[in-house]
Amino acid sequence: MLFQKHNIIVLTLISLFLNTKSLAQEGINANTFYKHDKYLSSDKMEGRFPGTKQNNKAAKYIKKYFKKNDLSSYDNSYYQPFKLFVKADINKMISDTVITQNVVGYIEGSDSVSKKEFIVIGAHYDHWGWGGQGSGSKRKDTIAIHNGADDNASGVAALLSILEEISHLKTKPKRSIIFIAFSGEEQGLIGSNYFVNHLPVSKEKVKLMINMDMVGRLNANKHLYMGGAGTFPDGVALMKELGNNTGLNLIVHAGEVGGSDHVSFYKKNISSIGFHTGGHPQYHTPEDDIDLINSEGGAIVSKYIFNALLRIANYDQPLYFINQD
Numbered sequence: 001m002l003f004q005k006h007n008i009i010v011l012t013l014i015s016l017f018l019n020t021k022s023l024a025q026e027g028i029n030a031n032t033f034y035k036h037d038k039y040l041s042s043d044k045m046e047g048r049f050p051g052t053k054q055n056n057k058a059a060k061y062i063k064k065y066f067k068k069n070d071l072s073s074y075d076n077s078y079y080q081p082f083k084l085f086v087k088a089d090i091n092k093m094i095s096d097t098v099i100t101q102n103v104v105g106y107i108e109g110s111d112s113v114s115k116k117e118f119i120v121i122g123a124h125y126d127h128w129g130w131g132g133q134g135s136g137s138k139r140k141d142t143i144a145i146h147n148g149a150d151d152n153a154s155g156v157a158a159l160l161s162i163l164e165e166i167s168h169l170k171t172k173p174k175r176s177i178i179f180i181a182f183s184g185e186e187q188g189l190i191g192s193n194y195f196v197n198h199l200p201v202s203k204e205k206v207k208l209m210i211n212m213d214m215v216g217r218l219n220a221n222k223h224l225y226m227g228g229a230g231t232f233p234d235g236v237a238l239m240k241e242l243g244n245n246t247g248l249n250l251i252v253h254a255g256e257v258g259g260s261d262h263v264s265f266y267k268k269n270i271s272s273i274g275f276h277t278g279g280h281p282q283y284h285t286p287e288d289d290i291d292l293i294n295s296e297g298g299a300i301v302s303k304y305i306f307n308a309l310l311r312i313a314n315y316d317q318p319l320y321f322i323n324q325d
């Protein structure tokens with residue numbers, strides 16, 4: 001009798017310990033999503049314009065989490081620097097050629113054969129700085145910080161949340177995964193173009209690119225939009241199936257690849273899928289701020305994309321490009 005009671009106490013203690021542990025290890029949650037988005041979209045980041053020290057500071061923040069979550073680097077650097085020409089009247093600048101950088105790292109796959117293939121997952125971290133006449137701001141007359149909490153601190157928040165969750169997996173996915181945060185997206189997909197033209201692995205081995213651009217404003221109808229689901233085998237069916245029991249309302253396009261960094265890959269005949277939670281009045285204005293971010297929604301979206309990434313990285317069937325033009 002006494003022994004049994006003792007056993008129950010021990011079991012209770014063990015289960016309490018396990019519960020706390022699993023909670024602490026939960027990589028994808030609203031708090032984590034909010035933390036990353038808030039940091040990147042705070043005023044001190046001044047809209048993360050390429051070539052500024054605030055853009056470099058954002059890169060450094062991303063690199064910190066790449067390292068912390070065990071990503072390996074190429075050529076001993078997580079930075080892939082590139083040049084970018086900035087026209088006058090953007091971000092209070094005169095015309096100038098600046099240097100900015102993509103932030104890149106990878107996880108080696110767990111299967112000796114499949115690990116030679118790569119899935120790329122990414123999001124751009126740059127934005128319009130202080131805006132201005134030459135910028136893509138919708139308020140060109142207003143010189144003010146464009147924080148870009150949705151565009152695209154939210155995509156980076158999702159990227160870092162997904163990475164943290166992957167780092168907790170005991171068995172890594174079969175295929176290798178490259179994580180990348182792009183710069184120069186707003187100027188015309190400059191960073192992703194540079195990456196595709198300077199790949200650290202052979203182009204034929206890059207099997208899919210997953211992009212997240214503006215995923216922080218999940219609406220009341222829980223609409224998650226995706227373009228390019230039909231660019232890899234059985235993609236549309238897979239993406240729909242993964243929506244079961246998520247509460248998400250998926251809008252799955254086989255084609256309509258979209259207008260963000262994954263297009264750079266698609267143009268090179270690499271399967272590409274892009275995610276977003278829809279447009280809003282604060283798009284490319286100084287009002288795209290953290291207080292309008294739905295971080296619970298961001299976590300749900302991140303979890304969905306994490307599951308998609310896992311399934312595709314472990315796909316039994318061969319992955320190949322399907323043109324949707």
Ligand SMILES: [Zn+2]
Nearest residue numbers: 151152186284
């Ligand atoms: Zn934008």
